[in-house]
Amino acid sequence: MFDILVYLYETYYRPDACPEPAALARKLSAVGFDEVEISEALVWLTDLTEMAGAEHSAVQASTGTRFYVDREVDVLGTSAIGFIAFLESAGVISALQREIVIERALAVGESPVSLGKLKIIVLMLLWSQGKEPDALMFDDLFGDDEQAPRLLH
Template sequence: MFDVLVYLYENYWRPDACPEHAQLSRKLTSVGFESDEIEDALSWLDGLTTVAESQAKAQSPLSLRVYTPAEQDHLGTASIAFLSFLESAGVLPAPMREIAVDRAMATTGELALEDLKIIVLMVFWSIGEEPDALILDELFVDVEDRLIH
């Protein structure tokens, strides 16, 4: 599913630039994605659209996010720390964090930090906002691949 999401991010500048599901599904199949992977990604994207549209825009900047035990188990320490890092850096406002947590919880299986980074990227994509270059670097480049200057 995450490979499909990355493909969509790289090929469509916004969700509304994507063709309808049937046409998009055919295109993704022709590119080489499996049908179950496509279905999972499109269903996940529908959920992203629903959550993004319903998410309250006004949350107090003084609010504190407490993760439930289920969220802690599914997200893991590294992912929660990464979300906290993005929020404290001022690049992931609370409403966007909540969308990211919701979409992360909508995934099945173990959620790796790399998968959470794709989810955060898709949250930015869903609202038509591109993160700044440093955040894109954090979301895309593996730590082992970075050049130290």
């Protein structure tokens, strides 16, 4: 599924440039993607688009601390939670976007979701909202997960 999401991001500059779901499924199939993965990706992307377009004024105005329940910690892991906190503190994502990222990560059905896949989720959220991360954030989102960790000083 994530290969399809990356393909869509790289192929279509904006989400509204994508063809309708049936035509998109045919194009993805013609490129060589598996029918099951295409279906999963389109459902996942449709749900993301619906969530990203919804208004949640209570979450948008949130300035509180986010506590993660056990299931979220199990699925996300500490690296992903730390990365989400970093993105939010850097102003790349809002509190509402953070909640969408968490929900979409939980919807993947993997435990734990790798940091690389979480980065794709964040990138797809921003893409679905017509936002593009700046160059440094783009490097963080598509950077090598195996590189040495950054020092805070």
